[in-house]
Amino acid sequence: MPKYATEAIRTVALVGHGATGKTTLAEALLAHAGAIKTPGSVERGNTVCDFDPLEKSYGHSLNAALVNFSWRDTHIHLIDTPGYPDFSGQAMGALAAVETAIIVINAQTGIELATRRMMKWAQARKLCCMIVVNKIDAENVNLPVLLDDIQRTFGKECLPINLPAHAGKDIVDCFFNPDGESDFSSVKSAHAALVDQVVEVDEALMSLYLEQGEISAEQLHAPFEKALRERHLIPVCFASARNGTGVAELLDVFARLAPNPTEGNAPPFLKGEGADAVEFHAEPDPGKHVLAHVFKVIIDPYVGKLGVFRVHQGTVKRDAQLFIGSGTRPFRVGHLYLLQGKEYVETDALVPGDIGAVAKVEEIEFDAVLHDSHDEDHIHLRPLEFPVPMHGLAVETKKKGDEQRLFEVLHKLELEDPCFRMERHPSTNETVIRALGELHLRTKMEKLTQQYKLELETRPPRIPYRETISRKAEGHCRHKKQTGGAGQFGEVYLRIEPLPRGAGYEFVDQVKGGVIPTVFIPAVEKGVRMALDAGVIAGYPVEDLRVTVYDGKSHAVDSKEIAFVSAGRKAIIDAFSKATPIMLEPIVNIDIEAPENYVGDMTAEIASKRGQITGTQQRSADVVSTTGQVPLAELADFQNRLRSITGGQGSYSVEFDHYAQVPAQTQQHLMSQHKAAHEED
Ligand SMILES: Nc1nc2c(ncn2[C@@H]2O[C@H](COP(=O)(O)OP(=O)(O)OP(=O)(O)O)[C@@H](O)[C@H]2O)c(=O)[nH]1
Numbered sequence: 001m002p003k004y005a006t007e008a009i010r011t012v013a014l015v016g017h018g019a020t021g022k023t024t025l026a027e028a029l030l031a032h033a034g035a036i037k038t039p040g041s042v043e044r045g046n047t048v049c050d051f052d053p054l055e056k057s058y059g060h061s062l063n064a065a066l067v068n069f070s071w072r073d074t075h076i077h078l079i080d081t082p083g084y085p086d087f088s089g090q091a092m093g094a095l096a097a098v099e100t101a102i103i104v105i106n107a108q109t110g111i112e113l114a115t116r117r118m119m120k121w122a123q124a125r126k127l128c129c130m131i132v133v134n135k136i137d138a139e140n141v142n143l144p145v146l147l148d149d150i151q152r153t154f155g156k157e158c159l160p161i162n163l164p165a166h167a168g169k170d171i172v173d174c175f176f177n178p179d180g181e182s183d184f185s186s187v188k189s190a191h192a193a194l195v196d197q198v199v200e201v202d203e204a205l206m207s208l209y210l211e212q213g214e215i216s217a218e219q220l221h222a223p224f225e226k227a228l229r230e231r232h233l234i235p236v237c238f239a240s241a242r243n244g245t246g247v248a249e250l251l252d253v254f255a256r257l258a259p260n261p262t263e264g265n266a267p268p269f270l271k272g273e274g275a276d277a278v279e280f281h282a283e284p285d286p287g288k289h290v291l292a293h294v295f296k297v298i299i300d301p302y303v304g305k306l307g308v309f310r311v312h313q314g315t316v317k318r319d320a321q322l323f324i325g326s327g328t329r330p331f332r333v334g335h336l337y338l339l340q341g342k343e344y345v346e347t348d349a350l351v352p353g354d355i356g357a358v359a360k361v362e363e364i365e366f367d368a369v370l371h372d373s374h375d376e377d378h379i380h381l382r383p384l385e386f387p388v389p390m391h392g393l394a395v396e397t398k399k400k401g402d403e404q405r406l407f408e409v410l411h412k413l414e415l416e417d418p419c420f421r422m423e424r425h426p427s428t429n430e431t432v433i434r435a436l437g438e439l440h441l442r443t444k445m446e447k448l449t450q451q452y453k454l455e456l457e458t459r460p461p462r463i464p465y466r467e468t469i470s471r472k473a474e475g476h477c478r479h480k481k482q483t484g485g486a487g488q489f490g491e492v493y494l495r496i497e498p499l500p501r502g503a504g505y506e507f508v509d510q511v512k513g514g515v516i517p518t519v520f521i522p523a524v525e526k527g528v529r530m531a532l533d534a535g536v537i538a539g540y541p542v543e544d545l546r547v548t549v550y551d552g553k554s555h556a557v558d559s560k561e562i563a564f565v566s567a568g569r570k571a572i573i574d575a576f577s578k579a580t581p582i583m584l585e586p587i588v589n590i591d592i593e594a595p596e597n598y599v600g601d602m603t604a605e606i607a608s609k610r611g612q613i614t615g616t617q618q619r620s621a622d623v624v625s626t627t628g629q630v631p632l633a634e635l636a637d638f639q640n641r642l643r644s645i646t647g648g649q650g651s652y653s654v655e656f657d658h659y660a661q662v663p664a665q666t667q668q669h670l671m672s673q674h675k676a677a678h679e680e681d
């Protein structure tokens with residue numbers, strides 16, 4: 001059994017923009033707590049958390065990494081996450097496993113894009129949040145201005161819980177200490193501000209405070225946790241991961257003030273499916289049924305598939321039998337691990353609050369719930385809203401015969417990363433991989449070629465255009481074949497009409513009097529679907545229309561499935577050509593962040609790409625974000641374009657929004673391309 005109880009556990013995830021020093025901070029915390037002898041550095045490539053060879057070569061994190069260590073009488077599970085927006089899926093998964101999100105801010109560069117996004121996500125998941133201002137040792141930092149900026153961006157409830165002292169060489173606590181020396185602000189006023197804020201969540205305590213003028217730290221503990229839970233307080237700490245300032249103090253903040261699993265907000269479990277799902281409260285009680293959530297899957301070349309999970313209820317023991325989701329067949333927990341960077345450390349049991357892993361269970365998938373009683377069937381965590389991967393690359397194996405292996409490896413990569421997707425486009429015979437950005441794609445390509453030794457050709461994928469219609473039309477086909485013996489006969493009349501954007505496809509059977517026998521209706525629909533999936537005018541799938549079959553004819557002997565499939569297919573092609581077909585293209589929301597003096601260039605850039613500006617917003621002292629909507633087809637080379645305009649100081653993100661009609665000449669071009677390809681065939 002673990003040597004500590006649930007109440008002694010703290011779970012934290014380090015999140016925030018790239019290069020704010022999260023991995024270095026994890027290293028400093030591990031070293032100070034005595035879990036490693038000396039801290040490594042990302043420059044030397046010897047940190048516990050950036051252990052992947054690709055992380056070492058890039059010099060930043062690509063995956064969420066887990067460590068755990070003891071400090072005073074607590075046991076801390078810490079997840080170091082990548083800050084680069086391309087890998088935000090990893091950071092998001094980690095949020096499902098912890099009570100507290102530690103938002104790390106670089107004192108030198110201030111609040112950045114990913115930091116704001118992580119704060120938003122952490123708050124949407126109702127996590128307790130703390131801010132660590134790191135790199136206070138660096139040159140040109142102005143901490144009072146940064147603190148103002150933090151309060152302006154994230155709210156007045158962001159209050160310093162400690163402050164730098166002795167020109168940034170020390171850190172002085174302001175929560176337990178009512179008075180002392182600091183470099184800016186004053187410990188006394190910071191302490192008073194904290195107590196004022198905390199007592200606001202407890203009326204009785206507030207009256208006592210007004211009466212006595214001071215409250216003991218013990219009395220403040222419960223309301224402090226409540227203030228964290230209700231986001232009435234976001235403590236701000238200061239540190240330098242590089243020279244160790246503030247690291248011991250941060251460990252103390254974790255141990256003394258961060259919520260234990262019984263003090264955080266309850267994890268958002270749901271029982272049941274869809275609209276019938278109701279909230280379900282897991283109880284962090286080691287004696288109850290087991291409930292654990294898989295927030296990360298690792299495919300390790302040596303150990304195989306690992307499901308990394310957080311225990312929310314009950315005790316997971318080695319050799320126990322666990323169910324996965326609503327599955328009926330349990331698996332045996334053969335090996336139970338605690339993760340320490342790349343090391344897997346065997347353990348016998350994990351209690352609520354613990355984060356561990358099981359190996360070699362094929363059925364485990366990302367987001368699965370593990371449990372040990374059918375009472376907990378149909379329980380799942382409120383889904384994490386991952387960003388949709390938009391950056392695509394078409395890949396093809398150089399060697400004939402490698403296709404199946406490519407497919408299997410891509411499937412593995414999909415399992416590991418919820419923001420990575422593979423798509424097969426039968427109409428174009430393209431395999432397209434999609435990720436959150438260029439760098440995300442590049443790391444996957446390196447994995448495919450280096451780790452899995454696949455030789456690949458790549459090219460830009462086709463834009464996922466769609467076809468649709470703009471008015472009603474009727475279609476007809478009489479399919480008749482007489483080839484020697486038994487013939488084929490089927491006749492279909494149908495009608496098509498446009499549906500609103502995003503409505504998809506509807507099939508309606510209005511055939512009366514059995515003129516097309518009921519058994520053949522699915523065949524008609526099959527033919528219709530074949531034509532719609534393959535595209536009619538330019539080879540892209542058809543959407544947003546209703547197909548109504550209303551008449552036809554059959555023959556007692558010659559009518560068979562194949563005849564109605566063929567008649568359905570040709571009837572819809574007939575109708576389509578009369579319904580003024582149009583083509584649609586994906587429109588994405590774009591958010592470009594760049595220094596203020598580039599705002600003009602950014603708006604011009606969006607406008608020149610058939611885009612529309614939706615707004616500009618000051619994000620921090622110098623950074624302005626420009627948002628707009630642009631057709632995806634216009635963004636093929638945007639990364640390079642942005643780099644050359646801003647000298648590498650800009651970043652952007654895109655997410656799918658809707659489909660809209662393409663300009664007439666694009667449609668002409670796509671149709672003639674399709675025609676030419678067919679003539680070649
Ligand atoms: N001056 C100074 N530099 C630091 C400090 N902490 C980290 N660094 C440096 O900042 C750079 C980025 O550090 P990382 O620890 O990789 O940052 P990260 O937040 O993990 O970055 P991602 O993994 O990309 O999200 C490295 O060069 C570190 O040496 C600090 O406290 N002071």
Ligand SMILES: [Mg+2]
Nearest residue numbers: 022023060061
């Ligand atoms: Mg890192």
